Amino acid sequence: MAPRVERRFGMTVDQVRCVGCSACVLACADENGVPEGHTRRWVSEVVRGRFPELTAEVWSDCCQHCDNPPCVSSCPTGASHVEPRTGTTQVHKERCTGCKACVASCPYDARYVHPDGYIDKCTLCLHRLERGERTACEAICPTSAILVGDLDDPSSEISRAVRSRHAKQQKLDGGTRPRFFLLQ
Amino acid sequence: MIPATLSRRRFLEISGTAGLGAALAGTVPAAMRARFGEPGFDAPGDEVVASVCEMCFWKCGIRVHKQDGVATKIEGNPAHPLSRGRLCPRGTGALGNLYDPDRLRVPLIREGERGEDRFREATWEEALDRVAEGLRGVIETHGPQAIAMLYHGAGGSFFKTLVKALGSANIAAPSYAQCRGPREAGFELTFGEGLGSPEPLDLANAKCVALIGSHLGENMHNTQVQDFAEGLSKGMRVITVDPRFSTAAGKSAWWLPIRPGTDMALLLGWANLLIQEGWYDRAFVEQHATGFDQLAAEVARYTPEAVFVETGIRPDVLRATARELAQAAPSALVHPGRHVTWYGDDSQRSRAIAIVNALLGNWGALGGFYLTSKSELKGFPGEPAAHPEAPAADRKEGQYVFANENVASGLRDATLTGEPYPIHAWLVYGSNLPNVLPDARKTYEAIQKLDFMVAIDILPAEICGWADVVLPECTYLERYDDLIAPFHREPFIALRQPVVEPLGDSKPGWWMAKELAKRLGVDAYFPWEDPRELIEERMRATGYDEAQVATLFAEGALRTEPAPLYFAPGEAYEWGTPSGKIELWSQQLADMGFDPVPVHRRPAQPGPGEFRLLFGRAPVHTFGRTTNNARLLQQFPENELWINRSVAQDLGLRNGQPVMVTNQDGATTGPIKVKATERIRHDCVYMVHGFGHTSKHLRRAFGVGANDAALVTRYEVDPLMGGTGMNVNFVTLEAVEG
Numbered sequence: 001m002a003p004r005v006e007r008r009f010g011m012t013v014d015q016v017r018c019v020g021c022s023a024c025v026l027a028c029a030d031e032n033g034v035p036e037g038h039t040r041r042w043v044s045e046v047v048r049g050r051f052p053e054l055t056a057e058v059w060s061d062c063c064q065h066c067d068n069p070p071c072v073s074s075c076p077t078g079a080s081h082v083e084p085r086t087g088t089t090q091v092h093k094e095r096c097t098g099c100k101a102c103v104a105s106c107p108y109d110a111r112y113v114h115p116d117g118y119i120d121k122c123t124l125c126l127h128r129l130e131r132g133e134r135t136a137c138e139a140i141c142p143t144s145a146i147l148v149g150d151l152d153d154p155s156s157e158i159s160r161a162v163r164s165r166h167a168k169q170q171k172l173d174g175g176t177r178p179r180f181f182l183l184q
Numbered sequence: 185m186i187p188a189t190l191s192r193r194r195f196l197e198i199s200g201t202a203g204l205g206a207a208l209a210g211t212v213p214a215a216m217r218a219r220f221g222e223p224g225f226d227a228p229g230d231e232v233v234a235s236v237c238e239m240c241f242w243k244c245g246i247r248v249h250k251q252d253g254v255a256t257k258i259e260g261n262p263a264h265p266l267s268r269g270r271l272c273p274r275g276t277g278a279l280g281n282l283y284d285p286d287r288l289r290v291p292l293i294r295e296g297e298r299g300e301d302r303f304r305e306a307t308w309e310e311a312l313d314r315v316a317e318g319l320r321g322v323i324e325t326h327g328p329q330a331i332a333m334l335y336h337g338a339g340g341s342f343f344k345t346l347v348k349a350l351g352s353a354n355i356a357a358p359s360y361a362q363c364r365g366p367r368e369a370g371f372e373l374t375f376g377e378g379l380g381s382p383e384p385l386d387l388a389n390a391k392c393v394a395l396i397g398s399h400l401g402e403n404m405h406n407t408q409v410q411d412f413a414e415g416l417s418k419g420m421r422v423i424t425v426d427p428r429f430s431t432a433a434g435k436s437a438w439w440l441p442i443r444p445g446t447d448m449a450l451l452l453g454w455a456n457l458l459i460q461e462g463w464y465d466r467a468f469v470e471q472h473a474t475g476f477d478q479l480a481a482e483v484a485r486y487t488p489e490a491v492f493v494e495t496g497i498r499p500d501v502l503r504a505t506a507r508e509l510a511q512a513a514p515s516a517l518v519h520p521g522r523h524v525t526w527y528g529d530d531s532q533r534s535r536a537i538a539i540v541n542a543l544l545g546n547w548g549a550l551g552g553f554y555l556t557s558k559s560e561l562k563g564f565p566g567e568p569a570a571h572p573e574a575p576a577a578d579r580k581e582g583q584y585v586f587a588n589e590n591v592a593s594g595l596r597d598a599t600l601t602g603e604p605y606p607i608h609a610w611l612v613y614g615s616n617l618p619n620v621l622p623d624a625r626k627t628y629e630a631i632q633k634l635d636f637m638v639a640i641d642i643l644p645a646e647i648c649g650w651a652d653v654v655l656p657e658c659t660y661l662e663r664y665d666d667l668i669a670p671f672h673r674e675p676f677i678a679l680r681q682p683v684v685e686p687l688g689d690s691k692p693g694w695w696m697a698k699e700l701a702k703r704l705g706v707d708a709y710f711p712w713e714d715p716r717e718l719i720e721e722r723m724r725a726t727g728y729d730e731a732q733v734a735t736l737f738a739e740g741a742l743r744t745e746p747a748p749l750y751f752a753p754g755e756a757y758e759w760g761t762p763s764g765k766i767e768l769w770s771q772q773l774a775d776m777g778f779d780p781v782p783v784h785r786r787p788a789q790p791g792p793g794e795f796r797l798l799f800g801r802a803p804v805h806t807f808g809r810t811t812n813n814a815r816l817l818q819q820f821p822e823n824e825l826w827i828n829r830s831v832a833q834d835l836g837l838r839n840g841q842p843v844m845v846t847n848q849d850g851a852t853t854g855p856i857k858v859k860a861t862e863r864i865r866h867d868c869v870y871m872v873h874g875f876g877h878t879s880k881h882l883r884r885a886f887g888v889g890a891n892d893a894a895l896v897t898r899y900e901v902d903p904l905m906g907g908t909g910m911n912v913n914f915v916t917l918e919a920v921e922g
Contacts, residue, residue, distance in 0.1 A: 051441070058434065
């Protein structure tokens with residue numbers, strides 16, 4: 001029962017391009033005032049095989065802005081919510097009691113407790129999207145690996161990328177229907 | 185007069201001029217906290233200043249936001265060809281350097297014995313007087329040539345002017361003999377020109393690239409990584425030759441985990457296959473190269489089987505990779521690398537790389553080495569040029585004849601030995617010499633022989649503890665530097681300008697140099713009042729109009745018309761070598777008694793229980809310059825010792841186990857945590873450079889991780905150009921409690 005939304009903003013990370021440098025993590029932190037010691041984004045790296053037959057995957061990761069977000073359904077106060085114009089998952093920090101039900105329910109470990117007592121996470125730079133700008137992570141990325149856009153718009157760059165490339169989603173078994181895709 | 189674009193094809197680099205100016209604004213201590221505001225605090229209305237980054241030495245364009253005099257975030261400058269609106273993690277996280285609470289804030293004068301690291305605070309007046317007195321004393325007793333300057337970074341240009349004006353040619357950046365120098369020498373000997381920075385590699389259009397130890401993606405030179413990603417997206421095949429499974433190896437069609445120190449054999453094996461199989465670019469070689477038959481004869485012995493014995497790379501793999509390069513040629517290249525001081529035969533290995541590239545016919549070709557140009561830029565009108573009389577002391581007669589820049593380690597040797605003549609004073613700008621020059625014991629010994637030493641730095645790096653006077657410079661975000669106009673595919677002039685007021689009582693380098701020049705009677709070499717005048721007058725003198733000058737200040741970069749990037753078919757070209765051709769066989773080298781075609785000589789191998797020490801970079805760090813930056817440390821808090829997992833198991837070392845690392849001479853560093861991984865060969869260990877600081881003033885970095893430089897007590901000197909090969913140290917590991 002996904003909430004009705006005007007648009008469905010999502011993100012792709014191109015694993016051919018991403019080198020896992022963390023520029024996105026740092027840009028996000030300064031853009032969004034993320035306190036030291038916390039983060040809204042992170043870089044993952046998985047290496048498989050035995051020497052010398054190895055393969056590697058590296059990618060930048062964050063809140064998956066799910067179509068069916070467990071953080072929203074688990075929130076007792078309505079602080080965690082789906083923002084209707086963009087379909088992104090957001091937190092009303094004044095309504096948040098810091099109970100951490102959402103933290104426990106998120107399979108992607110995308111949330112942290114802000115020192116001021118509320119739960120914080122990726123907003124998909126909603127304030128920038130509202131100004132028609134790219135997210136801070138997308139804008140800074142030296143390898144142009146990150147793409148943000150409306151998945152409901154078939155002509156958007158992100159929709160075309162998801163259609164034309166092998167696009168992998170993470171942890172689908174929870175029924176979250178994530179809007180974050182890894183392009184192979 | 186219309187400023188021209190200068191093509192490198194007709195114009196090999198002349199060194200720029202630099203000046204100084206007086207009196208910039210006073211130093212109001214800036215609010216000394218990182219600004220962590222509300223989401224969206226960068227709302228439109230932020231003041232934004234365009235400038236140039238110096239978190240590494242690629243010099244990308246940046247746009248820095250500020251509010252109430254405090255810098256709040258940094259983004260890439262779309263108007264600047266090296267950043268194209270994007271930025272690497274170091275440039276992005278630079279506010280952690282700007283607002284580092286450990287920064288030097290006031291001038292310091294030594295109180296205890298030299299190296300004891302005891303100082304008292306001083307006024308600028310007293311500190312500058314003391315420096316002038318120290319330098320004057322050396323000039324009066326020993327002559328101006330007894331002053332040496334060792335430096336890294338853009339602000340160094342003003343001190344170079346000062347030291348030259350005083351009459352010394354002894355100016356050296358370790359970025360030559362301790363880093364990219366052998367590559368420059370190898371390419372100069374072969375193609376008649378070095379590569380410079382940024383390197384002219386057309387990675388975005390290459391179809392096949394071989395990386396010889398280059399770890400792009402961990403090395404985050406912005407434009408180059410952008411182009412690498414673009415090439416990968418377009419299906420570029422990558423051959424990564426590296427004892428370690430790097431990030432780049434993870435994106436490669438081939439990973440060749442070569443035995444360390446045998447890259448030369450592999451390269452000559454490729455050259456042999458290209459020739460024997462007729463896969464080389466015959467037309468290109470016939471038109472442009474000389475010495476092909478001698479090359480063919482010399483490399484004939486590097487058969488795939490012979491190369492296998494040396495490198496451990498199977499003959500079929502050598503053949504298949506050579507074929508991939510040849511099939512993609514001329515849109516194929518062997519990456520020349522950047523930090524290439526490995527084994528002491530490095531300029532010859534760089535020559536081998538140049539030779540394989542020549543056989544691929546990729547110079548001036550799409551997807552190969554593109555042709556560069558630079559924006560014309562004249563010096564400040566009337567600024568005199570200094571020409572010190574004595575040649576530099578970095579080499580003895582007949583030594584390092586193919587070095588086109590001064591050899592920093594050679595200046596240290598002169599200080600130690602008095603040969604070819606003695607050095608009695610050091611001016612050290614932005615270079616943490618104990619971690620930069622090999623065998624730090626020699627560096628300390630040389631410093632103890634000096635009459636005077638001044639260090640100019642931003643952070644209290646180890647070198648500062650050895651100085652007589654420490655001058656605190658403000659960061660690149662708080663100062664002007666001279667204009668930047670490198671050779672590149674898109675020629676441009678870029679401006680560094682201050683974003684915020686300097687922290688504490690720190691000052692820009694231009695101001696310090698100009699003040700010292702006044703005290704030492706050479707202020708005629710700084711005929712401008714302030715750097716804005718220097719910049720504007722250089723632009724006007726070159727012929728740029730007021731609108732262009734305004735663009736430079738507003739946008740941080742001004743582009744000029746590029747020259748062609750590629751040769752026209754069959755285009756004639758006069759190469760910069762003595763023969764005017766690409767020299768596959770080198771008469772210059774033969775005349776000096778060196779191998780005219782590179783020869784592989786296997787370096788000493790580690791004994792039982794020993795590992796070769798290798799080191800490299802992490803994407804969020806630039807050596808020790810960033811390892812005290814809280815923002816960057818959060819992403820990469822300490823270095824780890826990479827060791828093959830089976831080997832670790834045999835040694836009883838578990839992941840995360842702290843170990844001390846000791847080399848063949850008993851030098852020790854650590855503790856450092858073990859990273860037991862499939863991603864490295866059994867005969868070497870690896871760590872990221874820049875950790876293991878011993879300066880207690882770097883409170884976050886002090887004692888964190890291990891310092892590879894402490895283990896580089898042995899080094900092999902490149903006889904062609906004085907480079908110091910550092911991958912010749914062998915270490916053992918000892919588990920410690922943890």
